[in-house]
Amino acid sequence: MSVWRKLWILLFALWFLLIISALFSRSSRQSTDSVQLQLQPDAVRIRPEVVRIKPEETGNKILPDDLLARTDSKYILYRQARHVTREIRRLAKSQLSSSGVSPSQKLSQEELLDWFARMSLLLETKLTGASRVNGQAEELIAQLDALSQSVQQKIFRLQNPPDCRRARYLVTRNDKPCGFGCRAHHLLYCLHIALTLNRTLYIDEDVKHTNFLPATGCIPPQTKGESFTSGNRDSQILHCPIIDMISSNLVPQAVPRDLAKALAPLHGAPFPWYAGQLLRYLFRLKEGEFKKSVEANLKSLRTEAPVAGYRQPIVGIHVRRTDKVGTEAAFHALSEYMVHAERFFQQKELERQIANADNHWTGDVHAPVVKSELPKRRVYVATDDPSVFQDARKQYPEYEFIGSSDRAASANVGMR
Numbered sequence: 500m501s502v503w504r505k506l507w508i509l510l511f512a513l514w515f516l517l518i519i520s521a522l523f524s525r526s527s528r529q530s531t532d533s534v535q536l537q538l539q540p541d542a543v544r545i546r547p548e549v550v551r552i553k554p555e556e557t558g559n560k561i562l563p564d565d566l567l568a569r570t571d572s573k574y575i576l577y578r579q580a581r582h583v584t585r586e587i588r589r590l591a592k593s594q595l596s597s598s599g600v601s602p603s604q605k606l607s608q609e610e611l612l613d614w615f616a617r618m619s620l621l622l623e624t625k626l627t628g629a630s631r632v633n634g635q636a637e638e639l640i641a642q643l644d645a646l647s648q649s650v651q652q653k654i655f656r657l658q659n660p661p662d663c664r665r666a667r668y669l670v671t672r673n674d675k676p677c678g679f680g681c682r683a684h685h686l687l688y689c690l691h692i693a694l695t696l697n698r699t700l701y702i703d704e705d706v707k708h709t710n711f712l713p714a715t716g717c718i719p720p721q722t723k724g725e726s727f728t729s730g731n732r733d734s735q736i737l738h739c740p741i742i743d744m745i746s747s748n749l750v751p752q753a754v755p756r757d758l759a760k761a762l763a764p765l766h767g768a769p770f771p772w773y774a775g776q777l778l779r780y781l782f783r784l785k786e787g788e789f790k791k792s793v794e795a796n797l798k799s800l801r802t803e804a805p806v807a808g809y810r811q812p813i814v815g816i817h818v819r820r821t822d823k824v825g826t827e828a829a830f831h832a833l834s835e836y837m838v839h840a841e842r843f844f845q846q847k848e849l850e851r852q853i854a855n856a857d858n859h860w861t862g863d864v865h866a867p868v869v870k871s872e873l874p875k876r877r878v879y880v881a882t883d884d885p886s887v888f889q890d891a892r893k894q895y896p897e898y899e900f901i902g903s904s905d906r907a908a909s910a911n912v913g914m915r
Contacts, residue, residue: 583621587615620849628850632861639765642765651779655780657693657699658715663716663717663718666719666735667696667697668698669698669727669738694755695749696749700715701719710785712785714781723736725738727739728740751770812874814840814879816837816881818881818882840876848874851873878900
């Protein structure tokens with residue numbers, strides 16, 4: 500066999516091997532791709548999203564609308580709040596300094612006060628919105644609910660010890676010569692002290708309240724003891740006297756250290772929140788008609804479009820007159836209450852305007868903003884003076900006042 504023929508046979512063999520290798524490599528890649536698609540199904544689901552936002556297929560849009568809504572709301576409101584702050588500073592500098600603005604451009608004192616009032620309201624509204632949109636309010640509620648559950652469990656364990664005979668008690672009487680609210684304050688303060696001292700609160704009372712569950716199922720061996728301010732802290736029984744008669748670092752508005760630390764980033768008024776938790780436990784309702792009635796009323800107040808209730812938003816005011824005026828409280832005109840109601844509704848109207856502007860108020864489950872119409876200005880009035888309703892409707896015709904004159908009359912001193 501000639502050399503040339505051997506060379507042609509060798510070249511043909513090499514060509515044949517290359518063809519076989521190429522076919523095998525292609526088959527191998529297809530098999531590998533198949534395995535990857537089976538092992539990584541998320542990659543398959545992601546690809547349509549990547550294709551969906553390509554500029555050539557969505558015009559000039561780079562990001563989907565839902566992503567734009569999520570990223571815009573909070574940061575736009577924060578940025579706008581910073582701009583408002585700068586404008587307040589600039590106007591204050593120009594109006595209050597001795598140079599830079601001619602006398603004809605100076606605002607009057609009334610105009611300046613009105614401008615600052617409107618700008619501060621705008622700033623407060625934008626900051627409030629920035630802290631609530633994008634699901635932030637929902638997250639805050641969840642954290643506070645978890646904290647509330649923890650506090651309630653702590654109270655329940657302390658009020659229901661495993662062995663009543665060995666428990667340490669703080670005893671008080673529910674016979675303070677005053678009304679329901681006054682007595683509620685006394686019991687609140689005593690439970691506050693009991694939790695601080697890690698004791699079970701026992702309420703010794705002549706008449707049991709039929710509508711509320713007892714604070715504890717335990718009964719101490721005796722109800723006499725020294726005051727917690729001066730008695731031996733190791734004694735099984737200590738007494739909780741009337742708050743007017745003691746001086747102690749433990750009294751309200753003190754909050755347990757660990758709870759105060761947890762509440763600090765979540766709530767602007769830690770003690771009222773904590774007091775609410777204590778009252779929530781003390782006034783747990785027994786099953787029955789009274790509980791059903793209370794829950795039905797609360798539900799109607801919280802419903803935005805109730806069949807027979809109060810539409811939100813709504814402001815509640817408590818105008819106390821009669822026996823309190825001239826003794827432990829001063830007279831306060833209706834206008835002193837309504838200035839706060841006015842600012843509240845101004846803020847709600849601003850929220851609506853911002854919500855309608857390029858969708859900058861989204862994901863706020865805590866206080867949904869009504870976009871379709873201006874919120875009706877509704878005020879719930881609790882008072883012991885029926886004339887308050889007449890004055891309110893005469894002085895503020897643009898408001899809807901809700902309440903009962905008959906109930907107010909029944910709260911008169913002569914009817915109690």
